[in-house]
Amino acid sequence: MAEDIFGDLYGYAFDGETCALTKVFCEGGERVACEPGDVVEFLRKRVFSDSPSAFDSRLAHEALSAGLRPDNGEHLAFALPLIAGGSPSVENLTVEPVELHLGVLAQLSLTNSATPDGTPITAVVANEGQTVLMSAGDCPVCADSGAVLLVLVHRDDRPIFVCPLCECSWDRPPRGVDEIVGIADRAPGGVRFPTSREIRDLREQHKGLTEVERSDWEGLLSEHVRVR
């Protein structure tokens, strides 16, 4: 059994008397068997091809250049899964722990197991409750035209503070301009908005957070935000 960087699996499928090298796509669970004697062709077409759901070397290189580097317990995952209409592009890729990635895909499969094959999935709804956007005050770089917003790093749920205007980010509410770290550098793989439940705990740690209108800032942050 082996696994590639996108979480697709390779192994042997036992089918009656025969046993064949098989690829299982983590998105949708499709199985593709390697015909006996055809290992090279199988690898060329199904493993090292550029199609979006196979091991895609071009996309993997783009992801590595963008700072998305999964370690042993992580995958390159499509934030909006391909089976839910997500695009096979680096903008839709993020780094996720294996359990989260496969867990979400499994939930999608279970939820939709009764629908006929090929039925389009039109929306993925996070079930963690309403998300909210909180501000820790004005941005020290942009002054009163920017706001320091509390978001969570997608891959490990760590809270960070970002300004959508100048794209600076901090580990805690900034007191001045003492460091310049871009959002993409601090959160490779993107950020997400916290849920109201998560905010309750964070408000204890960071006094003085105020809720802001999401629509005012959402658009400016869209390139960094992953859907779940």
Ligand SMILES: [Zn+2]
């Ligand atoms: Zn700013």
